[in-house]
Structure formats: structure tokens, C-alpha cells
Amino acid sequence: MPGFELFGDKERAEVQQVLDTGVLMRYGFDGMRNGYWKAKELEEALAARMQTKYAQVLSSGTAALTVALASAGVGAGDEVIMPTFTFVASFESILAIGAIPILVDVDDTLTLDPKAVETAITKRTKVIMPVHMCGSMADLRALHVICQKHGLLLLEDACQAIGGTFEGKPLGSYGDLGCFSFDYVKTVTCGEGGAMITNNETYYKNADHYSDHGHDHSGTDRGAEHHPFLGYNYRISELNAAVGLAQIGRLDEFLDLQKKHYSILRNALETVEGISFRRVPKGGEESYAFLNFFLPDETKARAAHKALGTAGVDGCFYWYDNNWHYYRKWEHLIGKKSLGKLPKEVYEQLPDYRKANFSKSDHWMGRTISCLIKLGWNEEAVHQRATTMVDTLRPIV
Numbered sequence: 001m002p003g004f005e006l007f008g009d010k011e012r013a014e015v016q017q018v019l020d021t022g023v024l025m026r027y028g029f030d031g032m033r034n035g036y037w038k039a040k041e042l043e044e045a046l047a048a049r050m051q052t053k054y055a056q057v058l059s060s061g062t063a064a065l066t067v068a069l070a071s072a073g074v075g076a077g078d079e080v081i082m083p084t085f086t087f088v089a090s091f092e093s094i095l096a097i098g099a100i101p102i103l104v105d106v107d108d109t110l111t112l113d114p115k116a117v118e119t120a121i122t123k124r125t126k127v128i129m130p131v132h133m134c135g136s137m138a139d140l141r142a143l144h145v146i147c148q149k150h151g152l153l154l155l156e157d158a159c160q161a162i163g164g165t166f167e168g169k170p171l172g173s174y175g176d177l178g179c180f181s182f183d184y185v186k187t188v189t190c191g192e193g194g195a196m197i198t199n200n201e202t203y204y205k206n207a208d209h210y211s212d213h214g215h216d217h218s219g220t221d222r223g224a225e226h227h228p229f230l231g232y233n234y235r236i237s238e239l240n241a242a243v244g245l246a247q248i249g250r251l252d253e254f255l256d257l258q259k260k261h262y263s264i265l266r267n268a269l270e271t272v273e274g275i276s277f278r279r280v281p282k283g284g285e286e287s288y289a290f291l292n293f294f295l296p297d298e299t300k301a302r303a304a305h306k307a308l309g310t311a312g313v314d315g316c317f318y319w320y321d322n323n324w325h326y327y328r329k330w331e332h333l334i335g336k337k338s339l340g341k342l343p344k345e346v347y348e349q350l351p352d353y354r355k356a357n358f359s360k361s362d363h364w365m366g367r368t369i370s371c372l373i374k375l376g377w378n379e380e381a382v383h384q385r386a387t388t389m390v391d392t393l394r395p396i397v
């Protein structure tokens, strides 16, 4: 997955153009910038690649989620449904606007279980936020049907699955809004960065203004702009955008490598009886950023994870014990620990997650191992890795 592995001449050339002008900001300074608008060009390239009308590039994936929610008018006390297995950024972005993260079980897709989603809907629910973890997607068709039925927004977090598709559409473009992260370890990197995509002109305009202090970017004189509503600063710098511009042009090259490396490992593990694979919903094609598989039970999964580490197979994760990605160890969310006082709505409405029963999620996550697919591997090394994995796992399952 990490695009930084193949950082090279194209990235350096784009950054150099920015350094030559010295205009590190994405807005204004028209006369000095020698025609370079890297953030804008990245937005155009991303919208074209993702087949959406609009893209807003932002300072991070977390910022993109926050801006996406804000741009659609989500605010204090609104409920946003999100999965138990994700990155902490999901609830951070929801809490940032005073909304309430409602955790919901994942199934064998390792993403939102549509049945569990439907039972979690209340009159306060505004958004369903599936997170396409580790290169594969939620059942977007089922979630779309639920959204239509209840008048909810579908916001896809495609931060870990850029380049995957569902029913032929790029992940992120299927819902009302889609978000990407371009942080340092994602498939496409800016160093730090992120983006929101949409076909909705109002959401796009709101995102454009909101992410730059509410400036409406009217006219050419930045000082004379209007402020239709309160905003914040979630801008990306031109230097970061320049890296991303080079990287987005290489996305298909990266995806080909991911698929090639994934296929070698997958074909090898298919021969190990007792190992099964994460379900990809009908109509979906993974981005192949990770290979995700199930051991028969939690004990074997723990043993397998340990043995893979000992055998030198790096980049394999046992998320069940991980405090970034699985609800069990989110002690700050569970304990409602914030620096200052939480907004009243959040304090009062946030469910008591100490009492939550996510045994369905535990069932799948306790058995899951995910192995990162790297871009920089050579083919021989991948075959060697496949052999080591098979030899390590066979005695355990």
C-alpha cells in the first residue's frame, strides 16, 4: 500500500516547481506562482480518475471526513453510524462537529453489517459511514437501499481502498460523499493530505468555503471575500499537493503491483486448508492493499500472528488487539476522555460503550489477520514470502 515506497523523480519534479516559485499556499499569489496550482490540478486529476464532478483536497483524511460531514449540514446531536473496525479518525471527525458516533457491528466483509445498521437507525440518524478497511468494501448496494428508505446520507471512507470499485464505480464515488487519505502510509501519499469527492455542487461549494475559514473564494481579491458561514482551516499546502499530483498519476501502476503481489500470496494461502478469506460483496473489486484472511478461531489467529512475526513475515496485523483500529481498546472514546468539556449533546447522547455488545464483530475480528501488500517488493521476494507464510500457517490451522 504505501506510495512512499516508490517516491521518485516525478514527485521530486512536481515539488521542485513549487520550490522554484516559492508559493507554498494553494490560494492567491497569482502573479508569483508561474501558473502552478498544484492543489487545483490534484483536484481535477482526482475528480477525473474517480468519475465525480468535484473533488476538494484537504490537509488530511481526518479533515476530509470532518469537512464532508460539515458540508452536508451534519452537526450537533446528529447520529452517524460507523463500524467497530476502522481507524480512530472515524469517530474523531464525527465528534469534531458535535455529532454522535454510533458504533455498529461488522460482518465477514470486515465492514458495516447492513442488518446491524438498520437496527441502529433512530430519528436522529443522519449519515451511514461505511469504512472500506484494508482494501475491500462494504456492501454499498445494501447500504444505499437503507439510505434511500430512511432518507440518510451515504458517506464512504475509502482511505484504505483507493482504486477499488463497486459495480464498476470507483470506491468513494458510489455514495453521496467519499473520502480519501493521502497520509504517509496510504497507497497515494502527499506526505499529509486527504480529499473529499462528490457529485453534489452544494456540498462541494460548502467544503471549499468551510475548509478555508468560510471564505467564499469569490472574485480575485482574497481580502474582499464573503463569509456565508463559519469555517475552519483544513487547507493542504502546495508542497504536499505537488507530491500527490505525481502520485495520483501513478495510481494505476500502484494498483497493478498491489494486485500482482496479492495474487501470488492469495494463491499460495488458498492451498492451506482451514484458512478462509474475507468476503468481498457481490459487484466489488478490491484495491488489493491488504490480504485479509480468517483462522478457524481466536487462539489459532493469535498463534498464527505470532508465528508469522517470528518467521520474519512483516506487515501482518491482528487488529483485534490493536488500539488504533478496533473498538475494544478505544479507551478515550469509551471513557469519554477529552481535554476540555465535551459538548452537551455529545456528553449526553454518546452511548455507554462499556456496556456495548459487539460479539458479532469480535467473532470475525478475533479470527482475522491482515497482511499489508507492499509496492516495493520484487516478484521473487513475494514468492519467497508466500512459501514462508504457507509453511508457517499450515501446522497452526
Ligand SMILES: *Cc1c(COP(=O)(O)O)cnc(C)c1O
Binding pocket: 059, 060, 061, 062, 063, 086, 087, 089, 090, 131, 133, 157, 159, 160, 180, 181, 182, 183, 193, 194
Ligand atoms: C488513514 C485513515 C484515515 C485518516 O487519514 P489521515 O490522513 O491520517 O488523517 C481515516 N480513515 C481510515 C480508514 C484511514 O485508514
